[in-house]
Amino acid sequence: MKRFLLVAAALGLLLAIGFIGHEGFAAVAEAFTAVGWGLAAVVLLRAVQIAGAGLGWWCVFPDARPPLTTCINVRFIREAINTLLPVAQIGGEIAGARLMTLHGIPGGLAGATVLVDMLLQVVTQFTFTLVGIALLALSGGDTSILAGAMAGMIAMAIALMGFFGVQRFGGFRWIDRGLMKLAKSPGWSALAAVANIHDHLELLHADWPRLAIASAVHLSVWFVGTLEIYIALYFMGYPVSFAEALVIESLSQAVRAAAFLVPGAFGIQEGGFIAMCAVYAIPGPAALALSLVKRVPELVLGLPYLMIWQAYEGSAWMRRRVAP
Numbered sequence: 001m002k003r004f005l006l007v008a009a010a011l012g013l014l015l016a017i018g019f020i021g022h023e024g025f026a027a028v029a030e031a032f033t034a035v036g037w038g039l040a041a042v043v044l045l046r047a048v049q050i051a052g053a054g055l056g057w058w059c060v061f062p063d064a065r066p067p068l069t070t071c072i073n074v075r076f077i078r079e080a081i082n083t084l085l086p087v088a089q090i091g092g093e094i095a096g097a098r099l100m101t102l103h104g105i106p107g108g109l110a111g112a113t114v115l116v117d118m119l120l121q122v123v124t125q126f127t128f129t130l131v132g133i134a135l136l137a138l139s140g141g142d143t144s145i146l147a148g149a150m151a152g153m154i155a156m157a158i159a160l161m162g163f164f165g166v167q168r169f170g171g172f173r174w175i176d177r178g179l180m181k182l183a184k185s186p187g188w189s190a191l192a193a194v195a196n197i198h199d200h201l202e203l204l205h206a207d208w209p210r211l212a213i214a215s216a217v218h219l220s221v222w223f224v225g226t227l228e229i230y231i232a233l234y235f236m237g238y239p240v241s242f243a244e245a246l247v248i249e250s251l252s253q254a255v256r257a258a259a260f261l262v263p264g265a266f267g268i269q270e271g272g273f274i275a276m277c278a279v280y281a282i283p284g285p286a287a288l289a290l291s292l293v294k295r296v297p298e299l300v301l302g303l304p305y306l307m308i309w310q311a312y313e314g315s316a317w318m319r320r321r322v323a324p
Helices: 002-023 025-034 038-060 068-084 093-100 107-138 141-168 174-181 189-194 197-208 210-234 242-258 268-279 285-324
Strands: none
Touching: 002 025, 002 197, 002 268, 002 285, 025 210, 025 285, 038 068, 038 107, 038 210, 038 285, 068 093, 068 285, 093 107, 107 141, 107 197, 107 210, 141 242, 141 268, 174 189, 189 242, 197 210, 210 242, 210 285, 242 268
């Protein structure tokens, strides 16, 4: 699997470079540099988004919840791992659950909250994308893009129902049983602490008020991302309305989500921006520069949090070494 992800990342990167070469490296660089200090605003908005996602995750926890700052910090780490490492955009969730156990959260509860949080993020993204499609349809957008978007939404709806069904109706019970059997083997006893994911999922899904609050937080976070598009295109000299920026953001995020097996969605994201920006007569170089602008916060915020993640793991390793 790791080899596949590395190959996918390499091919995606080559595709992205090919897009830029086709439009002209100088033209893309000129559009990118035109954003100037707007990049700082984009990075700040991304930080607000990730912190908001951390707040949404915190809302999922029952009364014995960790500090809000812990959820936000670990959420930044989850994002950094998913965007900067070849982990198919899900490795961050696994690492996030583990990090919560280092902060005293039982393994089963940590894993369950991550799964519910992922479900809420996808559900709210689905809603956000529907809003974008509706706005595109009302503006008389490209019929081929609308048809493709609707087909993608149908596939996403089916996947969502499956993901919800597995969580809500006992799909994780067999995983718990397997973990309990493995925990009886020498050297695997620690797995007993995480072998009750199903029970925690039932409790979390039964708490509808918390899920509603967490969903509202996550949905608002998606709309914050629209401002990144709005600001970047304004500085490039291609001002769009908030509604137009929302269409570009929502559908480009949907394209990126569909390409979850390609680390960083290299090449896929760039192609999506070219297609979506063309709807509003924004040329290819500006569309590719916009994609690069969206990647800047991933590096600026992600790299420090990858180091923080390693510091957490290093501290845990040292504690295990000195333990009697």
